[in-house]
Amino acid sequence: MRTWFVTAAAVAILATASTGAMADTTLHVMSWEPMQVDGTPWWDKITKGFEAAHPGVKIETNFVTFNQYLTTLATMTAGNSLPDIFYGHVKAAELGRAGLAVDYKTVMGDDFFKQFYPGPLKQFTFDGNKIYALPWTAQIFGIFANDRIMKEVGVTVPNTWDDLIAEAPKLKAAGYTPLAWGNLAHNVCPDFFLPLVTQYGGDVNALDDHTAAGVTWNSKPVVDALGLLQKLSKAGVFLDGINGIDERPAWQIAYQGKAAMLYTGSWAPAVFDAEATKDWLDNYSVHKVPAVTADGVHYTGDGSGEGWVTNAKSPNKDLALEFIKYMFQPDIYSAHIAGLGGFPSMPAALDQVKNPKVQEMVKWLATDSADHILFGAGSWDAVSNVCQGILDGSIEPADGAKQIEDAVMATRAQSKSQ
Secondary structure (H helix, E strand, C coil), rough: CCCCCCCCHHHHHHHCCCCCCCEEEEEEEEEECCCCCCCCHHHHHHHHHHHCCCCCEEEEEEEECCHHHHHHHHHHHCCCCCCEEEEHHHHHHHHCCCCCEECHCCCCCHHHHHCCCCHHHHHHHHCCCCCCCCCCEEECEEEEEHHHHHHCCCCCCEHHHHHHHHHHHHHHHHEEEEEECCCCCCCCHHHHHHHHHHHHHCCCCHHHHHHCCCCCCCHHHHHHHHHHHHHHHCCCCCCHHHHCHHHHHHHHHHHHHCEEEEEEEEEEHHHHHHHHHHHHHHEEECCCCCCCCCCCCEEEECCCCEEEHHHHHCHHHHHHHHHHHHHHHHHHHHHHHHCCCCCCCCCHHCCCCCCCHHHHHHCCCCHEEEECCCCCCCCCHHHHHHHHHHHHHHCCCHHHHHHHHHHHHHHHHHHHHH
8 A cells, every 4th residue: 555645735725725614624525445544544644634724624534335335325315414525326416416416517617627537527427517426536347367277277368258158167167167256236247237238239328318219228239238148147157146245255256266267347456466365466367358259349347436426415515625626636636546556537647557457457448448337317226136137047138128128217207206
């Protein structure tokens, strides 16, 4: 983990720009990032730097596990007790349309938004030009292979999904799960599945928005993508009982040399460095996800799940917005990426990406990126539920596509009637 310091210039800028914080004001900040808590050197420097420029202000951070985050967010929303600043998760658009999230386009200048990669920022842009969350990090997904195991079994990282299916019996006969990941929180399957829709020619952004004529989840690209997911599952490519295995325990299976490959995102290498076995660290490599055809595009998820929302109803809204601006100040933001070891949402921080595996994944952004997080009313729940059903064998692909469409339309009809 890297440590850093807030420059005197940064503090001076903030002190000059400050609107004059009230004494004994606490800003409540909530996320699911376990390193974004008191006691983490780089996060302490962020919070203490802001507090130093705003006497009387205290940043109080609240960590909620990812599995419990949506439930906690829903409870807080219903109870009118949202924090001042928080990750909006898949509820960012819903919160903005309800007047609970600040539209950053109304308070930030155009130059501010030019700092971001288009993909992560697009993910939080709704209704034409409203931005209800700001991407704190970005992400892209890939296949992390244990090269020692692959060599031992005599297989190579697959170029196509059919290649992976063909390799599965050989890997399973040798005692290895071909491709490990977990879906207990019902979040990883949409990450995996939605880019498959793009691989089959679908437009996930249009499906999520669901306003254009003729757009429907009950369509061939969705059925084909669900069919491929089913085919992979039936071939034994994934972990047995995948819906009952959480994401990080699946990583442990890879660390222990029980899986040939692991499916996860660009945030993982920094975590690997901190917790993985020596065998894993000495032998893993990163590759693009397979494509449908040998010459097809290896579309994979690109975006940001970690989007900061500012509570539009907070009595501390102005101060919260000042903290947001501070966190995205280039030198502060670059230090955050250096400390986290993650994937930046702003190109200016690319020089802080030191891990060679993450550097490799950065190259895929321009050509292979696809939407993998849904914000439209009803979309996320509908897709994640059908994903789970495909994996456990309770839903057929054609029925699943229709179920997604019906669930989305029912949710939207209910929203209009309220």
